[in-house]
Amino acid sequence: MSLDMFIQQFFNAITLGSLYGLIAIGYTMVYGILRLINFAHGDILMLGAYFVFFGTTTFCLPWGLAVVVAILAASATGILIDRIAYRPLREAPRISALISAIAVSFFIESLSVVLFTGLPRPVYQPEWLTTAFQIGSIRLLPLTLLVPAISFVLVMLLLWMVYHTKPGLAMRAISKDIETTRLLGVRVDRIIALTFGIGSALAAASGIMWALRYPQINPYMGIFPGFKAFIAAVLGGIGSIQGAMLGGLILGMLEIMAVAFLPSLSGFRDAFAFIVLLLVLFYKPTGIFGEHTEEKI
Amino acid sequence: MLNISDLHVHYGGIHAVQGVSLHIPRGQIVTLIGANGAGKSSIIRSISGLVKGAKGSIEFTPSNGSPIQLLGKRPEDMVRLGISMSPEGRRILPHLTVRENLLLGAYSRTDNAAIEEDIERVYTLFPRLRERHWQPGGTLSGGEQQMLAVGRALMCRPELIMLDEPSLGLAPLLVKEIFDIILRINRDGMTVLLVEQNALAALSIAHYAYVLEVGHVVMEAPGHELLTDPKVKAAYLGG
Numbered sequence: 001m002s003l004d005m006f007i008q009q010f011f012n013a014i015t016l017g018s019l020y021g022l023i024a025i026g027y028t029m030v031y032g033i034l035r036l037i038n039f040a041h042g043d044i045l046m047l048g049a050y051f052v053f054f055g056t057t058t059f060c061l062p063w064g065l066a067v068v069v070a071i072l073a074a075s076a077t078g079i080l081i082d083r084i085a086y087r088p089l090r091e092a093p094r095i096s097a098l099i100s101a102i103a104v105s106f107f108i109e110s111l112s113v114v115l116f117t118g119l120p121r122p123v124y125q126p127e128w129l130t131t132a133f134q135i136g137s138i139r140l141l142p143l144t145l146l147v148p149a150i151s152f153v154l155v156m157l158l159l160w161m162v163y164h165t166k167p168g169l170a171m172r173a174i175s176k177d178i179e180t181t182r183l184l185g186v187r188v189d190r191i192i193a194l195t196f197g198i199g200s201a202l203a204a205a206s207g208i209m210w211a212l213r214y215p216q217i218n219p220y221m222g223i224f225p226g227f228k229a230f231i232a233a234v235l236g237g238i239g240s241i242q243g244a245m246l247g248g249l250i251l252g253m254l255e256i257m258a259v260a261f262l263p264s265l266s267g268f269r270d271a272f273a274f275i276v277l278l279l280v281l282f283y284k285p286t287g288i289f290g291e292h293t294e295e296k297i
Numbered sequence: 298m299l300n301i302s303d304l305h306v307h308y309g310g311i312h313a314v315q316g317v318s319l320h321i322p323r324g325q326i327v328t329l330i331g332a333n334g335a336g337k338s339s340i341i342r343s344i345s346g347l348v349k350g351a352k353g354s355i356e357f358t359p360s361n362g363s364p365i366q367l368l369g370k371r372p373e374d375m376v377r378l379g380i381s382m383s384p385e386g387r388r389i390l391p392h393l394t395v396r397e398n399l400l401l402g403a404y405s406r407t408d409n410a411a412i413e414e415d416i417e418r419v420y421t422l423f424p425r426l427r428e429r430h431w432q433p434g435g436t437l438s439g440g441e442q443q444m445l446a447v448g449r450a451l452m453c454r455p456e457l458i459m460l461d462e463p464s465l466g467l468a469p470l471l472v473k474e475i476f477d478i479i480l481r482i483n484r485d486g487m488t489v490l491l492v493e494q495n496a497l498a499a500l501s502i503a504h505y506a507y508v509l510e511v512g513h514v515v516m517e518a519p520g521h522e523l524l525t526d527p528k529v530k531a532a533y534l535g536g
């Protein structure tokens with residue numbers, strides 16, 4: 001493989017990786033706080049892409065506005081899912097919420113098939129994002145530079161929020177001891193709603209960028225990115241935001257480079273992530289940034 | 298200020314608190330002593346709204362208002378009403394710094410300048426916390442964690458502070474240090490509900506005391522009277 005090819009693949013890899021990372025953050029934040037794997041998270045990504053699709057077609061919104069509306073709507077959907085499907089089960093055994101999560105995921109996918117039909121839809125791509133440009137002999141899409149850049153900015157904003165604001169302090173407290181945090185006056189349900197809102201907004205942002213890169217959307221498009229992002233979150237150390245991003249980048253790198261170097265493996269592309277999951281669970285279940293999992297008090 | 302009457306707590310088949318009535322007058326230190334498992338924490342946790350099935354009446358009268366029924370209220374509302382608690386086992390958030398633990402105690406407040414003053418006040422009460430300012434709570438010693446738990450409970454500017462076994466696991470010298478501070482906070486006007494297994498320390502500073510045995514109040518009197526009561530001496534003060 002030539003150096004040019006490598007550089008091109010490198011950008012593809014960090015693009016894919018940061019998309020995984022953005023989704024993984026939602027898994028990791030919700031898990032960190034509720035010890036719940038939010039199976040419906042991947043579907044939020046799909047909804048984000050569809051919201052943009054209908055925003056630009058049915059509602060004739062300019063693309064940029066449609067993106068903003070879609071992210072807000074997806075964020076609200078995430079909060080609604082928590083309110084309806086998880087909050088009533090807060091005191092129940094954890095497995096109940098998990099089962100509820102699986103049910104919500106199936107429900108959203110089925111409902112989307114009914115409402116949106118199962119037909120893949122082509123998505124509008126702003127030209128300025130998808131017109132390749134040339135640096136020397138390297139051809140790049142603006143998208144492959146922009147996606148990692150946007151992701152980086154979003155992660156920095158999120159880290160600032162978590163480490164330097166009051167709701168962020170509450171989030172960090174809840175993740176260790178929800179009862180004590182409540183006792184200190186934190187309206188825990190609001191903070192949890194905020195967590196779902198942020199996670200869902202990031203997933204939707206990822207889904208929208210995903211649809212720019214692979215410009216066909218369907219109601220099941222969230223499933224595989226969802227799985228892989230979950231694996232990225234485990235790899236990075238579940239509960240850690242930095243870890244989720246890093247896990248996403250590693251996974252993206254692995255998938256793209258493995259296929260680039262060994263094209264014969266391209267059929268197994270989706271299997272890499274699961275192999276990584278097995279290895280992590282086997283050798284370091286706490287992941288890269290993971291702390292020793294103390295059971296929640 | 299706080300009136301509990303006929304409080305019952307059930308956990309499944311266990312009847313942990315069986316019709317307890319307590320009265321906590323404003324400005325006093327009232328202590329609730331009793332052996333492990335007597336139901337002390339269950340009472341304090343009922344006041345805080347942490348016990349789902351508590352029955353009876355818990356009435357709190359804030360300085361500027363009429364009585365409020367606390368049963369049925371949520372734990373997160375308590376600090377806003379003026380009641381705070383240092384829970385059993387301190388429950389310091391181990392990964393947050395000393396300062397962040399204190400800030401969390403002031404979560405219900407928005408007067409940032411006054412919050413900084415109160416942090417300063419806590420550091421004056423417990424100078425060791427000032428030295429540990431940026432250290433994660435989990436790295437503190439047991440005594441320092443207890444100081445932090447008390448300081449954190451003060452951060453919401455409560456009218457009533459409830460302390461669940463602040464002496465737990467501490468060396469006698471530290472117990473004295475912490476009880477001196479409790480006395481000092483009280484002299485500055487704070488009402489204190491002190492739950493203790495360490496009867497000697499608690500009775501020495503309490504205005505009034507209740508003795509709890511398997512979910513019942515079996516005795517009540519001013520602290521210094523119980524200190525010399527033969528039955529209490531035999532059962533709780535090591536003869």
Ligand SMILES: Nc1ncnc2c1ncn2[C@@H]1O[C@H](COP(=O)(O)OP(=O)(O)O)[C@@H](O)[C@H]1O
Nearest residue numbers: 308311313331332333334335336337338339340
């Ligand atoms: N969450 C709970 N579930 C079941 N039983 C409990 C629970 N909390 C306390 N108990 C029981 O209630 C009784 C009183 O406990 P507690 O209020 O913690 O007593 P104390 O604080 O005086 O040691 C004990 O028998 C204890 O085992």
Ligand SMILES: [Mg+2]
Nearest residue numbers: 337338339385
């Ligand atoms: Mg107790």
